[in-house]
Amino acid sequence: MAPTDKTSDKPRRRTGNPARIHGTIAHDLGVAIVSGQYAPGEILPNEINFSERLKVSRSAYREAVRILSAKGLVESRPKTGTRVTQPQRWNLLDPDVLAWYFATEPDPDLIDGLFELRMIIEPAAAALAAERREPHHLTIMRQALMNMERHTLNTEEGQSADRAFHDAVLEASGNMPLRSLASTIGAGVRWTTVYKARKDELPRDPMPDHWRVFDAIAAGGPEAARSAMAELVGAALRDTARALRRSQKADAGDNAR
Amino acid sequence: MAPTDKTSDKPRRRTGNPARIHGTIAHDLGVAIVSGQYAPGEILPNEINFSERLKVSRSAYREAVRILSAKGLVESRPKTGTRVTQPQRWNLLDPDVLAWYFATEPDPDLIDGLFELRMIIEPAAAALAAERREPHHLTIMRQALMNMERHTLNTEEGQSADRAFHDAVLEASGNMPLRSLASTIGAGVRWTTVYKARKDELPRDPMPDHWRVFDAIAAGGPEAARSAMAELVGAALRDTARALRRSQKADAGDNAR
DNA sequence: GGCGTCATATACTCGGACAAATGCATTGAC
DNA sequence: GTCAATGCATTTGTCCGAGTATATGACGCC
Numbered sequence: 219m220a221p222t223d224k225t226s227d228k229p230r231r232r233t234g235n236p237a238r239i240h241g242t243i244a245h246d247l248g249v250a251i252v253s254g255q256y257a258p259g260e261i262l263p264n265e266i267n268f269s270e271r272l273k274v275s276r277s278a279y280r281e282a283v284r285i286l287s288a289k290g291l292v293e294s295r296p297k298t299g300t301r302v303t304q305p306q307r308w309n310l311l312d313p314d315v316l317a318w319y320f321a322t323e324p325d326p327d328l329i330d331g332l333f334e335l336r337m338i339i340e341p342a343a344a345a346l347a348a349e350r351r352e353p354h355h356l357t358i359m360r361q362a363l364m365n366m367e368r369h370t371l372n373t374e375e376g377q378s379a380d381r382a383f384h385d386a387v388l389e390a391s392g393n394m395p396l397r398s399l400a401s402t403i404g405a406g407v408r409w410t411t412v413y414k415a416r417k418d419e420l421p422r423d424p425m426p427d428h429w430r431v432f433d434a435i436a437a438g439g440p441e442a443a444r445s446a447m448a449e450l451v452g453a454a455l456r457d458t459a460r461a462l463r464r465s466q467k468a469d470a471g472d473n474a475r
Numbered sequence: 476m477a478p479t480d481k482t483s484d485k486p487r488r489r490t491g492n493p494a495r496i497h498g499t500i501a502h503d504l505g506v507a508i509v510s511g512q513y514a515p516g517e518i519l520p521n522e523i524n525f526s527e528r529l530k531v532s533r534s535a536y537r538e539a540v541r542i543l544s545a546k547g548l549v550e551s552r553p554k555t556g557t558r559v560t561q562p563q564r565w566n567l568l569d570p571d572v573l574a575w576y577f578a579t580e581p582d583p584d585l586i587d588g589l590f591e592l593r594m595i596i597e598p599a600a601a602a603l604a605a606e607r608r609e610p611h612h613l614t615i616m617r618q619a620l621m622n623m624e625r626h627t628l629n630t631e632e633g634q635s636a637d638r639a640f641h642d643a644v645l646e647a648s649g650n651m652p653l654r655s656l657a658s659t660i661g662a663g664v665r666w667t668t669v670y671k672a673r674k675d676e677l678p679r680d681p682m683p684d685h686w687r688v689f690d691a692i693a694a695g696g697p698e699a700a701r702s703a704m705a706e707l708v709g710a711a712l713r714d715t716a717r718a719l720r721r722s723q724k725a726d727a728g729d730n731a732r
Numbered sequence: 733g734g735c736g737t738c739a740t741a742t743a744c745t746c747g748g749a750c751a752a753a754t755g756c757a758t759t760g761a762c
Numbered sequence: 763g764t765c766a767a768t769g770c771a772t773t774t775g776t777c778c779g780a781g782t783a784t785a786t787g788a789c790g791c792c
Contacts, residue, residue: 236784238744240541264773275746277534280774284497284538288545288571296774297754310655311568314545331651338599346591394588395659398567402652493753495775521742532777537743553743554785 239274243282248318251291251302261299262292289315313401320405326462329413332406333455337448339399340384344431344447345440347390355390356436359383363428371411371424381407383428387447390435410454413461427453496531500539505575508548508559518556519549546572570658577662583719586670589663590712594705596656597641601688601704602697604647612647613693616640620685628668628681638664640685644704647692667711670718684710 250256262268269279283300286292290309294300309315319328347355362383369376381404388400427450434442507513519525526536540557543549547566551557566572576585604612619640626633638661645657684707691699 240744244545266773277537277747278745280534281538281541281744284541285545288501288542290570294774295754296752297756297772299773306654308655309569310652312566313547328651331653334603334650335652338595342595393591394562394585395567395592396588397563398565497775522744523742534778535776538775551743552785553783554741554787556742 239278240281240285243272243274243279244285245314245318247282248286248289248291248314249321251286252308252315252318253322256302258302258304261301264299291315311399311402313405316402316405320409324409329409329458329462332402332409333451333458336403336406336451337455339396339403340387340451341444341448343388343391343393343396344435344443346393346396347387348435348438348440348443350392351390351435351438355386356432358386359390359432359435362386363425363432366428367425371414377408377411380411380424383432387431387435410458413458414454416461422453422457424450424453496535497538497542500529500531500536501542502571502575504539505543505546505548505571506578508543509565509572509575510579513559515559515561517559519559521556548572568656568659570662573659573662577666581666586666586715586719589659589666590708590715593660593663593708594712596653596660597644597708598701598705600645600648600650600653601692601700603650603653604644605692605695605697605700607649608647608692608695612643613689615643616647616689616692619643620682620689623685624682628671634665634668637668637681640689644688644692667715670715671711673718679710679714681707681710 247256256262263271265276265279265283269276272279283292283294287294289312290303290307292300293303310319319325362379365379366376366383369379371377371380384403384407385400388396388403391397427446430446431443431450434446504513513519520528522533522536522540526533529536540549540551544551546569547560547564549557550560567576576582619636622636623633623640626636628634628637641660641664642657645653645660648654684703687703688700688707691703
């Protein structure tokens with residue numbers, strides 16, 4: 219809560235853009251809302267006061283609110299003000315909203331939910347991919363797995379290669395709504411590794427599972443692809459659940475943090 | 476393309492609010508983009524010209540662009556302008572984006588994709604719901620099915636009861652990301668009935684299938700719920716596919732429209 | 733030919749003014 | 763005393779105009 223002016227590493231678009239004010243305000247407010255600092259139903263201070271307090275113009279603040287409103291986090295009406303909506307109405311599948319959730323330590327329920335979703339989506343997507351994949355999909359998948367193998371999941375490159383592989387499977391499924399879930403699944407994949415990393419050792423070499431999925435998709439076997447992917451995600455789930463229990467136990471010990 | 480000033484039945488929020496300018500502009504531009512009137516990669520006219528042409532202030536126009544940008548449809552940068560992004564980056568699961576798709580006759584691929592998604596999601600959600608549903612979930616489902624029975628799918632009330640039932644199943648799954656898919660599934664459900672209605676007769680009484688799903692969830696049988704829901708969605712899929720083929724054949728005949 | 737500098741077009745930010753809507757209290761009718 | 767109509771105050775919505783920051787492409791220099 220220091221009067222920080224350092225933009226720090228907040229939000230910059232993919233292309234290394236400098237952060238715009240409306241974007242940073244939307245980011246900060248978004249994080250504050252999903253982390254519960256503003257309770258659902260609560261009404262934000264009015265535009266004039268709040269924008270002054272945030273040291274930005276009313277226009278910039280309003281654009282930030284438009285962004286939050288577009289993602290379902292708030293709702294504004296004349297006279298009433300801008301109210302935080304109920305969490306059911308939040309656009310959880312929105313990449314930004316999900317990122318805001320993960321900006322602070324996310325709710326374990328959300329982690330569980332994401333894994334459950336992955337267990338539902340990814341095997342089915344792999345089956346579809348086995349039927350519809352084009353040669354270039356296989357090229358991308360193979361490249362991703364090779365990068366993953368070379369850099370390992372301990373590196374940023376390896377983790378992003380992991381996400382690239384899962385993205386490619388969804389892409390190869392040839393289903394538009396499934397492709398839109400890529401960022402959601404990607405967030406799940408990312409946090410799998412994060413949680414795994416909290417354990418001292420990586421409990422299991424992830425590569426064989428991945429190659430099995432790839433082989434099944436390449437061979438055009440939907441059912442083999444489905445079960446291989448189910449195996450892969452299931453293993454990740456078990457590892458993560460173990461790490462999650464452990465870190466919760468640790469938290470119980472030192473609440474100091 | 477007439478100089479229409481009649482706001483018609485465009486966008487009003489759930490609560491019967493009067494449409495705000497930034498909302499209508501976002502709606503109109505959003506529809507224009509997803510329907511391909513502005514091609515991906517294309518750059519919109521600059522703020523000053525475009526807002527003048529649309530007869531709105533720059534501020535209102537900018538807020539509209541913020542909304543579109545929040546949903547991934549456009550990306551703006553100084554000097555370059557505001558560019559329509561590639562469809563893969565669009566937030567297809569966003570309720571508004573989906574609604575904008577359906578504002579005009581949507582791409583059959585999208586319809587297919589939504590059904591495929593439903594076939595993946597809903598049986599799994601029904602299975603989870605059978606394990607986790609609380610009494611009040613069952614109350615809501617029963618109420619929805621009774622309304623559906625009373626009003627039939629030929630009425631607005633009946634259709635909304637249908638959506639309410641599917642929503643309740645997702646809600647009862649106790650999985651946050653799944654609940655967020657409610658609007659997506661709901662759009663699929665809605666269009667099922669629309670397409671069905673294009674055929675002269677309703678080909679099959681939907682109620683028995685629905686009650687079977689309900690009974691399985693109420694009895695707490697995950698596998699029974701899964702297969703009952705798969706049956707229900709599968710039947711809807713077959714009916715819709717038939718209607719779709721028929722209407723495509725009709726289109727081939729009269730391209731006049 | 734490659735690299736740095738500069739001009740320019742564009743979105744971004746700001747401040748201020750007025751309009752419109754809406755919830756609430758006050759008033760009035762019955 | 764209850765209820766409806768009405769006026770008021772508060773807040774968001776809309777508009778305008780000016781100045782800033784930034785990215786891109788062109789130009790000139792080495």
